[in-house]
Amino acid sequence: MRNVLPPIVLLVFLVGAWELICRALAIPPYLLPAPSRILTALLNNATTLGAAAWRTLAMALQALIVASLFANALALAVSISRTLDQAVRPLAVALQVTPVVAIAPLFVIWMGVDHPDRAIIALAAIVAFFPIFSGAASGLNSADPDLERLFDLYGATPLQKLLRLRLPSSIPFMLEGHKVAAGLAIIGAVVAEWVAGSGGAQGLAWRILEAGNRLQTDRMFAAILVLALMAMALHVVLQMLERRALKWWRGR
Amino acid sequence: MTDPVASLSAVEVDYPGRGRALGPFDLALTSGEIVALVGPSGCGKSTALRLLAGLEGPTRGAVRRVAGRGETAVVFQSPTLAPWLTAASNVALPLELAGVKARDARVRAVEALGRVGLASSVDARPAQLSGGMAMRASLARALVTGPKLLLLDEPFAALDEITRRALADDVLALWAITRPTIVFVTHNVEEAVYMAQRVVVMTAGPGRSGGETFVDAPLPRAQGFRATALFREAAEAVSVQLAAAMRAHA
Numbered sequence: 001m002r003n004v005l006p007p008i009v010l011l012v013f014l015v016g017a018w019e020l021i022c023r024a025l026a027i028p029p030y031l032l033p034a035p036s037r038i039l040t041a042l043l044n045n046a047t048t049l050g051a052a053a054w055r056t057l058a059m060a061l062q063a064l065i066v067a068s069l070f071a072n073a074l075a076l077a078v079s080i081s082r083t084l085d086q087a088v089r090p091l092a093v094a095l096q097v098t099p100v101v102a103i104a105p106l107f108v109i110w111m112g113v114d115h116p117d118r119a120i121i122a123l124a125a126i127v128a129f130f131p132i133f134s135g136a137a138s139g140l141n142s143a144d145p146d147l148e149r150l151f152d153l154y155g156a157t158p159l160q161k162l163l164r165l166r167l168p169s170s171i172p173f174m175l176e177g178h179k180v181a182a183g184l185a186i187i188g189a190v191v192a193e194w195v196a197g198s199g200g201a202q203g204l205a206w207r208i209l210e211a212g213n214r215l216q217t218d219r220m221f222a223a224i225l226v227l228a229l230m231a232m233a234l235h236v237v238l239q240m241l242e243r244r245a246l247k248w249w250r251g252r
Numbered sequence: 253m254t255d256p257v258a259s260l261s262a263v264e265v266d267y268p269g270r271g272r273a274l275g276p277f278d279l280a281l282t283s284g285e286i287v288a289l290v291g292p293s294g295c296g297k298s299t300a301l302r303l304l305a306g307l308e309g310p311t312r313g314a315v316r317r318v319a320g321r322g323e324t325a326v327v328f329q330s331p332t333l334a335p336w337l338t339a340a341s342n343v344a345l346p347l348e349l350a351g352v353k354a355r356d357a358r359v360r361a362v363e364a365l366g367r368v369g370l371a372s373s374v375d376a377r378p379a380q381l382s383g384g385m386a387m388r389a390s391l392a393r394a395l396v397t398g399p400k401l402l403l404l405d406e407p408f409a410a411l412d413e414i415t416r417r418a419l420a421d422d423v424l425a426l427w428a429i430t431r432p433t434i435v436f437v438t439h440n441v442e443e444a445v446y447m448a449q450r451v452v453v454m455t456a457g458p459g460r461s462g463g464e465t466f467v468d469a470p471l472p473r474a475q476g477f478r479a480t481a482l483f484r485e486a487a488e489a490v491s492v493q494l495a496a497a498m499r500a501h502a
């Protein structure tokens with residue numbers, strides 16, 4: 001309870017102050033709506049926002065699956081061949097440091113303007129790719145060196161070492177990589193949706209853009225709130241999954 | 253004299269950028285003997301052990317090893333158990349890597365765990381074992397293949413005094429069953445004299461032989477062996493050699 005209380009007290013205080021200031025200074029709602037107005041907007045648009053949140057979440061999760069498949073396969077390949085590792089690393093880093101906003105228009109063109117969801121999934125997958133790849137790649141090299149010596153001593157083949165030592169050793173790193181990647185996939189999906197800029201995808205970013213264009217600031221805030229809550233919920237769920245999986249891995 | 257089971261002849265090991273780590277060093281092991289290597293940190297004791305295990309090759313000199321998979325076993329300073337496997341699966345691992353069927357490997361692993369007093373922990377994970385129990389599981393894994401040569405690299409260094417004494421007796425009791433040749437590395441003079449028939453002192457790096465002491469008392473040790481004059485004299489002799497070995501460096 002003690003670590004839940006302080007943030008709640010702070011939140012209540014901040015929201016209260018916000019409400020009071022809006023009323024006392026009579027700030028126009030299109031500039032800064034009071035929390036009560038935002039709540040009303042949230043309730044009035046609950047169905048639309050819920051559907052939009054689901055669209056964004058679904059695209060982010062599909063991106064996560066795509067990224068996971070490619071990143072783990074590449075990490076495995078790289079862990080087997082040193083030459084491939086040296087060849088791939090700079091490219092992977094280049095992909096990671098290039099802002100997704102910069103390459104988004106390209107993907108919208110490639111995937112076809114009629115399929116913004118495909119472009120969004122591809123872009124979110126690119127953002128989610130790197131943490132999974134680097135987690136898996138370092139995980140596959142994280143085996144206890146003494147345990148590795150024992151495998152050598154007992155004449156283990158490279159395949160035995162991979163399946164019975166390096167893959168199981170990498171599991172905690174892979175879990176961490178996927179957790180980070182899931183958060184990034186949401187960000188990637190929102191940014192991509194934003195750049196795609198069409199109503200075709202109907203996700204949360206589109207709802208924020210749409211409300212902004214109509215100067216419905218309370219609806220904008222409501223959509224942002226839903227986005228933040230969704231991202232937090234996803235984080236909590238993944239944290240729990242990671243803890244459970246680690247407990248299973250360690251047996252405690 | 254009988255042929256040694258394994259030997260190091262004038263071996264030298266150089267590490268690139270760090271210079272000479274070991275040698276020239278000689279060690280000949282006769283069948284079923286227990287030898288302790290004692291010396292200051294960085295004298296190459298562990299390097300000598302890795303040469304005998306075949307995990308490393310010498311820069312110069314010759315190494316004669318025990319041939320055959322599973323005939324040489326190593327126990328490291330930490331238990332080095334795979335955290336995702338149960339105690340029994342960890343112990344079964346060397347057998348499974350050698351192609352023994354999983355079911356037979358498990359039976360033999362459970363037997364080996366029983367011999368080190370872990371019969372009730374076969375399905376425990378390493379995280380659920382105490383330091384001493386994990387070390388026992390590591391010992392069971394080393395013994396499960398019935399090795400001719402058992403190499404112990406400071407196996408009890410991380411344990412408390414009571415646990416290490418109990419483990420020393422366990423190792424000697426296990427030795428008495430199949431009589432493998434044992435080489436173990438330690439910092440602890442009393443432990444070396446208690447467990448070994450022959451204590452080899454190594455000089456500060458690069459390690460060379462700084463003399464050896466024979467401990468002429470029956471194995472496993474009788475109760476109260478640590479209080480005997482023979483034990484104290486041997487320990488004193490090793491300590492004197494060790495002090496000289498460290499001075500040689502300074």
